Amino acid sequence: MKIAAIQMNSTLDRDANIASALELMTEAVRKGAELLVLPEVFNSRGDGGKLEQRAEPIPGPTTDALSEFAVSNEVAIIAGSIIEKSEDGAIYNTSAVIDASGAVAATYRKINLFDAQVGNPPIKESRLFSKGKDLTLVEINGWQIGLAICFDMRFPELFAEYRRAGAEVIVVPSAFTTPTGEAHWETLLRARAIETQCYIIAPNQCGVGAGATESYGHSLIVDPWGKVLKEGSEKSSEAIITNISKKRVQEVRIKIPIKL
Numbered sequence: 001m002k003i004a005a006i007q008m009n010s011t012l013d014r015d016a017n018i019a020s021a022l023e024l025m026t027e028a029v030r031k032g033a034e035l036l037v038l039p040e041v042f043n044s045r046g047d048g049g050k051l052e053q054r055a056e057p058i059p060g061p062t063t064d065a066l067s068e069f070a071v072s073n074e075v076a077i078i079a080g081s082i083i084e085k086s087e088d089g090a091i092y093n094t095s096a097v098i099d100a101s102g103a104v105a106a107t108y109r110k111i112n113l114f115d116a117q118v119g120n121p122p123i124k125e126s127r128l129f130s131k132g133k134d135l136t137l138v139e140i141n142g143w144q145i146g147l148a149i150c151f152d153m154r155f156p157e158l159f160a161e162y163r164r165a166g167a168e169v170i171v172v173p174s175a176f177t178t179p180t181g182e183a184h185w186e187t188l189l190r191a192r193a194i195e196t197q198c199y200i201i202a203p204n205q206c207g208v209g210a211g212a213t214e215s216y217g218h219s220l221i222v223d224p225w226g227k228v229l230k231e232g233s234e235k236s237s238e239a240i241i242t243n244i245s246k247k248r249v250q251e252v253r254i255k256i257p258i259k260l
Helices: 014-030 061-073 150-154 156-165 178-196 246-255
Strands: 002-007 035-037 076-085 091-098 104-109 137-140 143-147 169-171 199-202 220-222 228-231 238-243
Touching: 002 014, 002 199, 002 220, 014 035, 014 061, 014 238, 061 076, 061 091, 143 156, 150 178, 156 178, 178 199, 178 220, 228 238
Parallel strands: 002 035, 035 076, 143 169, 169 199
Antiparallel strands: 002 238, 076 091, 091 104, 137 143, 199 220, 220 228
16 A cells, blocks of 8 residues: 655644645645545644634534545545544544545544643643543554554553554654654654554654744654655655555564564
């Protein structure tokens, strides 16, 4: 299967962000991509202000636009994350899977919220979002794919659970900051690939966007051996694309049998 990780520099402008995502996805489809993975908060990225006003249901305006694209192009999309307003009014940082029929096939609400002081002002997602509870494993084109978001990558037990459940690919859409990215981004993602013997697909935000915190870029696709197959630039919106192979997953797991 050919996968595209879409790197973006999203702003607060939902319509502009969706238009940018559609343009990048169109480019990826022209190159043969069958599964498109968008970054965290791809449709509205800012400093947390007026979050409730920016939140939307799933399905909702953003997933509707992606569903239309999925049907027109016969592709699946993992909508990195959307600021979701649930039926009970809670706000979640939520990834949505849209299959080639245009249906929202699955969702994942970010479990591990990013509370850290890596710059000024500090970041405290737990003041903005409710915490998700459940892992989500979904089948796309015959592949078992686990869903995670950004800060989740620091919790190897979450990834081990996906491997035990049968995952062959784990996606990690992110808005990973530059200070932590320079220190930890590649190391963490390669470690999660090596530990689980899964492909890791990690589209990241880049640039400063609407907030004061700069995102690192350098989107990555890592194979089950921990080899970086594709890496994005530091500051450009772009699609990085590669083929993934079930044979490669099997080869690695035969070489070093691991029971998690």
